[in-house]
Amino acid sequence: MMTRPAAEAGEPAGPPRNRLSGLPDDRWSVREAIFWTIPPLCYFAFPGYLMLGSQILIAGLFALSLDLIMGYAGIVSLGQAAFFGTGAYTAGWLASHGWPDPLSGLLAGSAAAAVVGLPIGFLVVRGRDLGRLIVTLGVGMLFFEAANKAASVTGGVDGLSGMEAGRLFGLFDFDLFGRTAYLYSLGVLFPLFLGCRRLVRSPFGLSLRGIRENATRMAALGAPVRRRLIGIFVIAAALAGAAGALLAQTTRFVGPDSLGFSRSAEVLIMLVLGGAGRLYGALVGAALFLLAQDVLAGFDPLYWQFWLGLMLVGVVLHARGGVMGGCELLAERLGRHR
Amino acid sequence: MLGSFLGVLFDGVAYGSLLFLISVGLSVTMGLMNFVNLAHGAFAMIGGYLCVLLMSRLDMPFLATLPVVFLAVALIGAALERTLYRRLHRAGHLDQVLFSIGLTLMAVAAATYVWGPGQQPVRLPGFLRGQMHVAGVDLGIYRLFLIGLVVAATLALQFLMTKTRFGARIRASVDNQAAAAGLGIPVDQVFVLTFALGAGLAGLGGAVGIDVLGLDPTFPIKYMVYFLLVVAVGGAGSIKGSLLAALLLGIFDVAGKYYVPEAGAFIIYGLMLVLLLFFPDGLSGKKA
Numbered sequence: 001m002m003t004r005p006a007a008e009a010g011e012p013a014g015p016p017r018n019r020l021s022g023l024p025d026d027r028w029s030v031r032e033a034i035f036w037t038i039p040p041l042c043y044f045a046f047p048g049y050l051m052l053g054s055q056i057l058i059a060g061l062f063a064l065s066l067d068l069i070m071g072y073a074g075i076v077s078l079g080q081a082a083f084f085g086t087g088a089y090t091a092g093w094l095a096s097h098g099w100p101d102p103l104s105g106l107l108a109g110s111a112a113a114a115v116v117g118l119p120i121g122f123l124v125v126r127g128r129d130l131g132r133l134i135v136t137l138g139v140g141m142l143f144f145e146a147a148n149k150a151a152s153v154t155g156g157v158d159g160l161s162g163m164e165a166g167r168l169f170g171l172f173d174f175d176l177f178g179r180t181a182y183l184y185s186l187g188v189l190f191p192l193f194l195g196c197r198r199l200v201r202s203p204f205g206l207s208l209r210g211i212r213e214n215a216t217r218m219a220a221l222g223a224p225v226r227r228r229l230i231g232i233f234v235i236a237a238a239l240a241g242a243a244g245a246l247l248a249q250t251t252r253f254v255g256p257d258s259l260g261f262s263r264s265a266e267v268l269i270m271l272v273l274g275g276a277g278r279l280y281g282a283l284v285g286a287a288l289f290l291l292a293q294d295v296l297a298g299f300d301p302l303y304w305q306f307w308l309g310l311m312l313v314g315v316v317l318h319a320r321g322g323v324m325g326g327c328e329l330l331a332e333r334l335g336r337h338r
Numbered sequence: 339m340l341g342s343f344l345g346v347l348f349d350g351v352a353y354g355s356l357l358f359l360i361s362v363g364l365s366v367t368m369g370l371m372n373f374v375n376l377a378h379g380a381f382a383m384i385g386g387y388l389c390v391l392l393m394s395r396l397d398m399p400f401l402a403t404l405p406v407v408f409l410a411v412a413l414i415g416a417a418l419e420r421t422l423y424r425r426l427h428r429a430g431h432l433d434q435v436l437f438s439i440g441l442t443l444m445a446v447a448a449a450t451y452v453w454g455p456g457q458q459p460v461r462l463p464g465f466l467r468g469q470m471h472v473a474g475v476d477l478g479i480y481r482l483f484l485i486g487l488v489v490a491a492t493l494a495l496q497f498l499m500t501k502t503r504f505g506a507r508i509r510a511s512v513d514n515q516a517a518a519a520g521l522g523i524p525v526d527q528v529f530v531l532t533f534a535l536g537a538g539l540a541g542l543g544g545a546v547g548i549d550v551l552g553l554d555p556t557f558p559i560k561y562m563v564y565f566l567l568v569v570a571v572g573g574a575g576s577i578k579g580s581l582l583a584a585l586l587l588g589i590f591d592v593a594g595k596y597y598v599p600e601a602g603a604f605i606i607y608g609l610m611l612v613l614l615l616f617f618p619d620g621l622s623g624k625k626a
Contacts, residue, residue: 076432123611129431130374130574131614134566141563142607149600261559265439272436306447312440316433317425 026201035280039186043179050178051250056290057185058246063270063282064196065239070268071277072200073232074212075124075132078264079140080240082120083113085147085259087241089154092254095163106188106245113241114234121233125226140264147256159255163248174250181250188246192239196279199235208232269308272315275322284323345476346596347589352481354588355488356550358581360543360561361568362495363536369575370512370532373423374431376438378540378565379558380445385411385541386553387449390458400463407545408538415537419530427529442558449555460548480549487546491539495577508532512575564606571613 042053062084069075087109094105124135147154154160167173174180199205210218211225219225248254257263266289274285296304315322321329364378385407392403422441426434466483469476499505507528510518519525544553551561567587572579587606594605 070432074432076435078435123615127614130368130566130570133374133435134563134570134610135614137563137566138607138610142604145603145607265443268436268439303447303451305443306451309440309443309445309447312436312443313422316429316437316440317422320433 026198032280036190039190043182043186047177047179050182052290052294054178054181054185054250055247056287057182057189058243058250059267059270059286059290060283061185061189061192061246062240062243062267063274063286064193064279065236065243066267066271067276067279067282068196068200068232068239069236070271071279071281072205072212073208073229075229075233076129077124077136078133078261078268079136079138079143080236080267081259081261081263082136082140082143083117083237083240084244084247084263084267085143085254085256086113086116087244088248088254088258089147089160089244090241091245092160092163092248093153095249095252096160098164100164102184102249105249106242109245109248110238110242113244114238117234117237117241118230121230121237124233125229136264137261140259140261144256144259144261147259154254154256157256159253160248161253163252174252178250185246185250188242192242193279193283196239200279204228204231266308269312271322273311273322275324275326278324281322281324288323342596346593348477349481349596350589350592351585352478352484352588353550353592354585355485356543356547357564357568357588358584359488359491360540360547361565361584362577362580363533363539364565365569365572365574365576365580366508366512367533367536368569369573370508371427371529373427374434374438375423376435376562376566377441377445377558378438378536379561380442381411381415381537381540382544382547382561383445383449383553383555383557384414385544386548386557387453387458388541389545389548390460390553393461400461400466404542404545408542411541411544412534412538414541416530416534418537419533423533424526424529442562445558446555453555455555458548458553460553462549484546484550491542492577492581499577504528504531563610567606567610571610571617 039053039057043050046053062080065083066077066080069077069080090112091105091109094108099105120135120139123139124132127135148156150156174184200208207218207223207228210221210223211228215225244258247258270285270289271282272285273288274283275281293304296307319326360379360382363381364375367373367375367378388407388410389400389403392398392406393400398406422437426437429437462480466480468479470479470482471477497505499509507518507523510521510523511525511528515525544551544557547553551557564587568580568584571586572581572583587609590609591606594601598605
């Protein structure tokens with residue numbers, strides 16, 4: 001079982017009284033409030049980078065979905081892109097077949113991913129660690145194959161194009177600079193993040209952590225382990241689907257790479273880089289990852305893959321908990337010195 | 339009809355034996371060290387590239403490269419085990435997965451940098467090319483060679499595991515590591531040697547598999563699912579289970595591609611789902 005990394009990564013480093021009671025605190029800290037002022041500030045500060053900004057917000061949402069099942073429930077998924085792509089293709093297909101309204105498209109994408117996630121969730125929860133790895137990996141590859149083969153629906157290798165973008169609320173056009181795209185992505189991410197934040201602090205979320213630490217004991221305590229895991233798997237699938245739909249709508253393109261293994265691997269790297277099991281780690285990791293990719297885009301993409309691998313190895317060997325874990329450690333040390 | 343069926347069966351067995359040769363090391367290390375090594379396919383890839391390199395640069399004959407490849411990849415495996423892998427023996431599966439994905443990505447990038455993204459050709463010696471006509475069925479000579487090689491390797495492995503002291507030590511360590519260490523078995527050494535052996539076999543499989551599986555830098559990712567599947571279906575640590583699983587996968591994959599080409603890779607994934615649904619602990623029933 002995956003107990004060790006999770007045990008290190010799991011606890012949010014709050015004030016000591018949280019430690020003692022072991023119960024989460026639902027109040028907002030100042031740090032969190034400051035964190036959430038950054039995205040609106042960026043809107044005004046970097047008007048030339050709003051497309052990149054919305055990509056970061058979308059990737060953050062995607063990483064958030066993985067954090068729920070990996071960081072909290074302890075299921076490693078190598079195929080989370082399957083749900084991302086399902087959402088993207090659903091929203092994209094609707095938009096290119098005369099249903100341009102973004103919000104309903106987003107809901108449809110998310111719902112489609114959840115519907116697909118349910119049977120897969122059954123299968124994933126059934127297996128052990130290795131079985132879960134293979135099922136998620138295999139499902140990801142299967143979806144990729146399916147998108148490639150069903151060219152009449154998905155456009156095959158060329159992807160779906162010719163999407164109409166309707167106005168948001170019937171009012172706001174998606175402009176060239178990505179202003180609407182950015183605010184739209186942020187407007188979707190923030191409430192969903194609040195939902196996740198509430199979820200992981202709820203009894204349901206706590207039971208997930210318990211399952212991650214020791215599934216046998218949780219079952220003995222009377223927690224319906226399988227049902228809980230399937231539940232969180234479906235929720236995560238829906239979130240990933242929403243992220244995919246957002247990407248399709250803001251870029252007006254869906255290609256089979258939205259389902260590929262590299263996307264599943266990327267989101268895993270984002271999460272690990274930021275720090276799993278903290279929610280904020282997903283957002284920070286996505287931002288760091290995409291910014292680094294943007295800066296290093298002058299490089300050969302192959303070097304980029306090499307550095308990615310090196311980063312993963314480095315984080316695992318020397319910096320468990322990622323950036324957020326490091327920050328917490330630092331804050332703890334500073335607090336002790338004071 | 340029957341002829342083509344036998345031909346498919348034969349190709350499937352050849353393909354499956356190749357899968358077995360590559361995956362058996364993964365199975366044993368996973369059973370022995372409980373280490374999820376997704377980078378195992380990278381060893382096979384290294385073996386393949388090494389074989390091509392030896393043949394083109396040093397003009398070595400194909401068969402002569404194989405022992406060199408085996409030893410070289412085993413050495414690389416041992417070095418990696420000593421320097422990197424051993425630090426994660428006691429870590430959780432999540433860390434091992436992330437770590438080995440990182441290694442895989444690095445290997446893929448490095449291979450592309452050195453050899454380019456294209457497929458590598460292999461020049462098989464004349465006596466391994468062509469077909470043999472046996473009882474109305476065309477049998478590829480190279481595939482016969484593959485099957486023969488894997489039978490020999492399996493017999494050697496079986497002998498090693500059941501009749502030698504080293505094999506007894508491996509089996510003891512797989513069954514109960516703590517008790518084995520307590521009885522004075524140098525578990526650490528067993529780890530390195532086993533890892534090296536598995537890596538070497540994978541390298542060998544990669545070298546002889548160029549003609550069947552192809553060889554390009556995405557090899558470790560493309561076949562990752564297959565190798566993992568062999569281990570999961572066969573049951574980690576079980577040689578017999580891996581062999582059975584590999585043959586099953588090979589036959590179904592080849593038959594699927596032959597009879598329903600439009601279904602592509604769906605057959606193998608469908609089979610995967612069915613097998614994992616009914617045998618969540620693998621065919622041999624051992625915990626993965």
